[in-house]
Amino acid sequence: MPEQDDDQREFDLRWADSAEHKEPSARARMLAARWKENPPEPVPFRGDPGPVAPRRSSWLSTVIVLGCVAAVIVGLGYTRFMAPY
Template structure:
C-alpha cells in the first residue's frame, strides 16, 4: 500500500475510534462555563430575549410602518380611482 493511502486509512480508523468512544471530553469553553456556573449560575433568559428599550422601539416602529404602508396603498387606490373617473 502506498504511504498516502495508508495514512488515509489510519486517519479514518482514528476518526471511527474517536466517534465510538464512550466518554467524550467537553471542550475548553464548556469546561470553563461549567466551572463558572457551578459557583454563580446564570439567570434564566427568554428565548431571543431583547433589552426593554429595543423591544419598545421595535413595537412602535412596527405600528408606524404598518400605518405608512396602509396609507400608501390607500393613496394608490384613490389615485387610480381618480384617474379612472376622469377617463370616462
C-alpha cells in the same frame, strides 16, 4: 513520519468517534465551574429588545437634504451674479 493512507485515517476517526468518554473543551469546563458557583438567570428564547426611540420621517430627511442642495445652488448663483466680470 510516514503519511497514513485513507483507510487507516478513517479507522482512526471511527475509533475516536466511538470513544465512550469525550473530554469537554476548555470553554465548557470554564463555564461549568463558573455556573456551579453562580448559575445564570433564565433568558427567554427571544428577549425583549427594550424601548426603541421613535424614528424621524424619511420625508423630513429628504426635505432637509434637498433644502441644503437648493441653498448651495442659490448661494453659488448669487456669488456668481455679484462677481465682477
